[in-house]
Amino acid sequence: MSLHGPDRINLQELPAWFDALFSHCTNRLAADALHYVDGQIANTTCRIHASNQGRVDFIRSRLDVRPSEKPVEEHWFSLSGDEIGWRIPLWDDPNWNITSFDTALASAGYKVHPPFFDRDWIVQRISDGMAIHIVPRWDDLRPWDGGAPLRWIVHWSAQRRQMRLIHAGTLATQGHGVLLCGAGGAGKSGTVLSGLAQGLSSVGDDYILLDQRDTPRAERIYTVMKQDDKGLARFPDLDAKLRSVARNWHGKAEFDPRHTFPGQIISSFELVAIILPRVAAVPACELKPMARRQALDTLTRAMNAEFFGEISQTLFTMNRLLARLPAYELALSRDPADIAQTITRLIFELTSLDALERA
C-alpha cells in the first residue's frame, strides 16, 4: 500500500500536516471507519478511537474508562500510520527550539509533544480538545507507552479542566491519604505495595490525576501497577500470583491492582500530605518534615522528568500543592508493615488535626 504524506517535515510545514491529519480523522470518524470506546476519563466524556480493535481493548485495559451517559466532549485517537494509509514524517528541523516550537504551533491552534522521538507525533487541537497519537506502526510505540497509553493526551485534557496528570504513588485510609513523590527508584511503588498489602487503599502507583480546584484530591486514572522481581520478593503472596506474568521493557511485572487487591483500589481521596520516600533499609521507618523549598525542588524535578517541556506549569502546580500540604521525607525500612503503619499514623494525625482546626 502506498502511503500518503511527506517523509520529512519542518516547523513551517507542520501545521498544514496536522490540519490534513485532523481532517482525515474527522472524515473517518464521520464514516465510522475506526474502532472506539466511550467513557469518562479525567472528568471528561471522551471517545477513544483506534485503527484496530486490539488497540482499543488494550487502552481500555490500562485506562480507567468509567461509564458515562453524557455526550462525548472530546475525541482522542491512537493510530498506526500503516493502518490508515499515512506516512508519518520524520522531524527535519535542526535549528528548532522548544519555545518557538510551542509558540508557532499554538498560534496555529495545536499543542504538540516536542519531537524528541522519530516519527512519533502527539498533538491536541486546542479549540476542541481533539487529540491524536500516531506512529508509523504499533511496533514503533516507545517501550514505556504500554504502562500509561495516551498519557500526554490525558494530561492535556485534564489541564483544560484545571487538573493535571502527575507521576506519583498514593496511599489512603478512610477517604484521606498521601502522595508519594520522587524520582524513579525512590521507592514509590514499593511503598504503595506495602500499604496495599497491609489493607490501605490507593488510586495508583505511577500516574494519577491531581485535582486542586478545591481541597487537593488524588484520582485514579490508570489501572496498572508495576513492580520488579526484587520488589515482589518482599510480598510472597503477590510474587506467587505474578510469577507467570510477562515482564515489561523495564523487567517489571505489570498487573491490574483491582484484581490483586479487591476493594482497595478506590476512585479518589482527599490529600493530607506529600511524602518523598527514600530507600534507606533503616531498622524502622524515619519520617521527618521537609522544608518547603527543598520539597519544591525535588517534586519539580521528579515531575519534569515525566512531563518535560512544561517546567513553568510544573513549578507552579507543585508550589500550589506545597502551599496547602505539608511535605515529609520518609527513610524506608524493609518491613512493609512498618512502612504502612508509619503512613497510616501520619494520615490519622493530620486528619485529626484538620478536624480539630475545622471545629
Add this chain to the structure above:
Amino acid sequence: MRMPMSVNQFELAAPQCVADEFDGEVVILHMATGVYYCLQGLGAAFWRDLMAGHALPDLIKAVASTDSALEEAVTTLGQDLIAAELLRPTTVNMPETAPSVLAAYVAGDRHLGLDSYDDMSDLVLSDPIHDVDEEIGWPVLKT
C-alpha cells in the same frame, strides 16, 4: 536594565517571564536565567498593583507615606523587579480602584523582599535539542 524616568507603568516581561499567584504568594519564573522569584505579603500586593496598571512611583509613594520606615524597602523592591528583568514598560489606563498595598499594610503584611532561587536553573535552562540523551531520556543532562 535601566528604564527611562518617564516610564511609570509596567507589565510582566512575557514570554521570557511567567508568573503565578496562589494563596497570597506570587511566583515569577525567568525562563532565560532559570531563576524563580517569590513575593509575599506587602510585596505580593505591590506586584498585583503593578500588574493592574498602577504607576510604580505612585505605589512607592503610597507605601512610604503610610509608613516612612518602609520607604527604602519598597524603593528597593521596585528597583529589584526592574533589575531582574521581570518587568517591561507599558502604557495602560490607570485603574480606578485604590492600590491593594494599603489594605495589605492595614492587614499587617510587611514583607517586601524579592526572594530569588536559582536551584532549579539547570532544569529550566537545559536545552532539549542538545542535552537530552536519547537512550536515557529526559532530563538526564549530557556531561
